[in-house]
Amino acid sequence: MNTNRASLWIIRIVLILFVxxxxxxxxxxxxxxxxxxxxxxxxxxxxxxxxxxxNYAYAWxxxxxxxxxxxxxxxxxxxxxxxxxxxxFAGYGLARLNVPAADTIVIVIFLLSMLPSExxxxxxxxxxSKLGFxxxxxxIIIPYISWGLPLSIYIYRNFFMTVPNEILEAARIDGCxxxxxxLRIILPVVRPATVTNAIFIFLGWWGExxxxxxxxxxxxxxxxxxxxxxxxxxxxxxxGPLCAASAIILVPVIVFFLFTQKYLVAGLTGGAVKx
Amino acid sequence: xxxxxxxxxxxxxxxIPAVLxxxxxxxxxxxxxxxxxxxxxxxxxQPEAAGLYNYLSVLQNPLSxxxxxxxxxxxxxxxxxxxxxxxxxxxxxxxLSQKEGSFFRLILYSPAMLPTAVVGxxxxxxxxxxxxxxxxxxxxxxxxxxxxVWLQEKGTAMACIIFVAIxxxxxxxxxxxxxxxxxxxxxxxxxxxxDGAGFLQQMRSIGFPLIRxxxxxxxxxxLGAQFKSxxxxxxxxxxxxxxxxxxxxxVMKKTAFIFGSFGxxxxxxxxxxxxxxVSILLxxxxxxxxxxxx
Numbered sequence: 001m002n003t004n005r006a007s008l009w010i011i012r013i014v015l016i017l018f019v020x021x022x023x024x025x026x027x028x029x030x031x032x033x034x035x036x037x038x039x040x041x042x043x044x045x046x047x048x049x050x051x052x053x054x055n056y057a058y059a060w061x062x063x064x065x066x067x068x069x070x071x072x073x074x075x076x077x078x079x080x081x082x083x084x085x086x087x088x089f090a091g092y093g094l095a096r097l098n099v100p101a102a103d104t105i106v107i108v109i110f111l112l113s114m115l116p117s118e119x120x121x122x123x124x125x126x127x128x129s130k131l132g133f134x135x136x137x138x139x140i141i142i143p144y145i146s147w148g149l150p151l152s153i154y155i156y157r158n159f160f161m162t163v164p165n166e167i168l169e170a171a172r173i174d175g176c177x178x179x180x181x182x183l184r185i186i187l188p189v190v191r192p193a194t195v196t197n198a199i200f201i202f203l204g205w206w207g208e209x210x211x212x213x214x215x216x217x218x219x220x221x222x223x224x225x226x227x228x229x230x231x232x233x234x235x236x237x238x239x240g241p242l243c244a245a246s247a248i249i250l251v252p253v254i255v256f257f258l259f260t261q262k263y264l265v266a267g268l269t270g271g272a273v274k275x
Numbered sequence: 276x277x278x279x280x281x282x283x284x285x286x287x288x289x290x291i292p293a294v295l296x297x298x299x300x301x302x303x304x305x306x307x308x309x310x311x312x313x314x315x316x317x318x319x320x321q322p323e324a325a326g327l328y329n330y331l332s333v334l335q336n337p338l339s340x341x342x343x344x345x346x347x348x349x350x351x352x353x354x355x356x357x358x359x360x361x362x363x364x365x366x367x368x369x370x371l372s373q374k375e376g377s378f379f380r381l382i383l384y385s386p387a388m389l390p391t392a393v394v395g396x397x398x399x400x401x402x403x404x405x406x407x408x409x410x411x412x413x414x415x416x417x418x419x420x421x422x423x424v425w426l427q428e429k430g431t432a433m434a435c436i437i438f439v440a441i442x443x444x445x446x447x448x449x450x451x452x453x454x455x456x457x458x459x460x461x462x463x464x465x466x467x468x469x470d471g472a473g474f475l476q477q478m479r480s481i482g483f484p485l486i487r488x489x490x491x492x493x494x495x496x497x498l499g500a501q502f503k504s505x506x507x508x509x510x511x512x513x514x515x516x517x518x519x520x521x522x523x524x525x526v527m528k529k530t531a532f533i534f535g536s537f538g539x540x541x542x543x544x545x546x547x548x549x550x551x552x553v554s555i556l557l558x559x560x561x562x563x564x565x566x567x568x569x
Contacts, residue, residue: 090293097286119548123304146300178285207390210505225392
């Protein structure tokens, strides 16, 4: 594009200011997580003199963030795996296997993916207690799977539509079974869709609070976001351990983001553009 | 023909497990909620038919009216801010080289990845009156007079929450619109450049109209997401001060689980769904227009 040097620098400076606004609050949490409370009050801005790793130990053991962390890891990993498997099969069926009324089903699924959770919150709570799941892992995992499926099916279906039918037909003529074709030939082609879906599902549920707070309010079981908000409310001014607890929930997200970001653009736009 | 039937059977088999989950926890609850909204029920005894009682009580209750008002205010203003800021990011980055641009996109997108609850907690630190970053920064640059108890004051609490929501949602708008802007052929801009159009004019008369469908999509996605206000508001203010920043999910939870009025909470859910649907249709109408092939 036609841009002269001066305006290029103005753009850079504006963007860098925005970058600081984005990065600094995150950086601040990581920084403060390594300061003792007294050091924090003396020096807010600078790096900690001696990293106070004790904050992490305190958050992890005494505030039980460690327990909540494992609870969340179990819940979210089962949810991600189950949602991916179910939605990949469903999306493929809808895209390529002559399911009757597929277009109508796709529209219904799309609408369901827009459904606000407020509209199904109470009955879901009643359903869970009728099924006797209250207070168990399944009371969180099964609804999470169900609620994530529509969007994930929709994204998979759009990607499967872009896989040329010739590949499928060639494989069928060679005598492959349908499931074999799907697992060995088609699924590897839509890896960006799998990664995108995994990202959305992971991020969507890793920090989820509304359902968890409704369902687990009277339970020993707590997910990480619930544990951290409870910790925040009980220890108002203990900045160091509180920031350490926040960092514990942030670090997996940052790591996950850095590993998957190259797929993200393709996935975000691929699934969205071909709607 | 036989082939078609066989693949159909496989397809239906592939679909059934997912459909079961979705039916059990989305479709059935959706209709159940509708039924509940016409009943009076405390969660324990027998539900009684209540006609429109729940709807009337929701509409007459000042707290739930405020919750609806706040939900709409929050969703629309953060969507507006997010779309404008996201478009600004996209346009600025478009002028940089590929490599530089991808660095900025990565960073500016990152807030969209963070769990909302943690973003809320981060900004509780940010807005904290004594030790928070914002007040400390104001003191540092000699603007101490502008300090506020940001999240506890009437005039600032909601504005701060909306600011954070924009901070979080601009990145995904940028990603979508940037990809669309990149797809516009350079030659289209170049001809208008030769006609003497500046960069902003090029965007206004060529870039934005051509990517209008993507702007619409990004706006609708954002709006849908911004109606989910629970995590952010609950972590930042719990709906306070004095219920000023309360939104539908917060009041709904209270109505059902503290006041034991499941019917009214269900009616709120139904009304909320209608509000979301109407808002999305409204935005579609406003932003709809010709789309151009290029």
